[in-house]
Amino acid sequence: MKIREVISVLEAFAAPQLQEVYDNCGLLTGDASWVCRGVLCTLDVTEAVLKEALDNNCNMVVAHHPIIFKGLKKLTGKTYVERIVIAAIKADIAIYAIHTNLDNIIHGVNGRIAQKLNLQHITTLQPKKEILRKLITYAPTDKANEVVEALFRAGAGYIGNYSECSFTSEGVGTFKAEAGANPYIGDMGKRHYEPETKIEVVYPFYQEAHILNALIASHPYEEVAYDLFSMENSYSNIGTGIIGELKEAIAAEDLLKTLKSTFNCGIIRHTKLSGKPVKKIAVCGGAGSFLISTALQQQADFYITSDIKYHEFFDADEKMILADIGHYESEQFTIDLLYDLLLQKFTTFAVLKTKVSTNPVHYF
Numbered sequence: 001m002k003i004r005e006v007i008s009v010l011e012a013f014a015a016p017q018l019q020e021v022y023d024n025c026g027l028l029t030g031d032a033s034w035v036c037r038g039v040l041c042t043l044d045v046t047e048a049v050l051k052e053a054l055d056n057n058c059n060m061v062v063a064h065h066p067i068i069f070k071g072l073k074k075l076t077g078k079t080y081v082e083r084i085v086i087a088a089i090k091a092d093i094a095i096y097a098i099h100t101n102l103d104n105i106i107h108g109v110n111g112r113i114a115q116k117l118n119l120q121h122i123t124t125l126q127p128k129k130e131i132l133r134k135l136i137t138y139a140p141t142d143k144a145n146e147v148v149e150a151l152f153r154a155g156a157g158y159i160g161n162y163s164e165c166s167f168t169s170e171g172v173g174t175f176k177a178e179a180g181a182n183p184y185i186g187d188m189g190k191r192h193y194e195p196e197t198k199i200e201v202v203y204p205f206y207q208e209a210h211i212l213n214a215l216i217a218s219h220p221y222e223e224v225a226y227d228l229f230s231m232e233n234s235y236s237n238i239g240t241g242i243i244g245e246l247k248e249a250i251a252a253e254d255l256l257k258t259l260k261s262t263f264n265c266g267i268i269r270h271t272k273l274s275g276k277p278v279k280k281i282a283v284c285g286g287a288g289s290f291l292i293s294t295a296l297q298q299q300a301d302f303y304i305t306s307d308i309k310y311h312e313f314f315d316a317d318e319k320m321i322l323a324d325i326g327h328y329e330s331e332q333f334t335i336d337l338l339y340d341l342l343l344q345k346f347t348t349f350a351v352l353k354t355k356v357s358t359n360p361v362h363y364f
């Protein structure tokens, strides 16, 4: 099994095209053609994590945070980033980062947090726009079903919690085969009338090449007619943060207690408790102050995130409780997410979770 195959599984789950523009996801050191001897899953790559990988014969580290985030201009070992990159290269360890692309899918970082809190009816807090595209194509009616099936298998037709979404309508197509053509049906040089089915499906932009390949491969015509459209709709499966509901409203103090024990928080910084029970909960693992106004608009009772600055606490405007549970604490279950994903796909090499706590923050 090659490192490349591990990367394929990770990227089928969280497409690298979904990372934010400032991010640096993907293979950061090493070579995708190496044979994978073992994978260590972690939130951060530290020198201790690299040592743990070596001690356990893992030559791949899958991390949430990219150790190379900004451009590196020197590799002299002066900073911890330089030392880790040098050590990984010397030891032939492939480091792969799956960061904001994992934040931007509903079953990613935030999906895990929602699962830990048993949130119901979850949906993306801030869905992304310009993700969806639409394909319209026309197939001879007796072959239309095969084309639709192939498009579904390639990943088209997902809307929210529904798969296999499509629309078909019947009509008649015309064509005349000119010199050099090799028509599937009809005579050369004569206009042909064919009962055709118009097929419409949506898909996320990053699957376009795959979906067009499936269309061409499944369609009987020599020249396949199709139209591609960009859509303005936001896509509820892709975006930042999650909002969902607790099974029943509880006291905010009780939610804080649950958070403190479940996420093993040294401290939780939060805004004033109003005494009103909380039910609608917004979540964003890692630095999430950019979603405070969205959580308010969505009428969240309580917003769980981290890295909130003093003035940002005021932004909750006493309309919702804002809680900073710590960056590492909020994202720690991402390690389980990566581990579970890889463990169910690979059995020929070890998939491990780091035992190192990489949290650089301690509480006194």
Ligand SMILES: [Zn+2]
Binding pocket: 065, 285, 286, 287, 327, 331
């Ligand atoms: Zn983070």
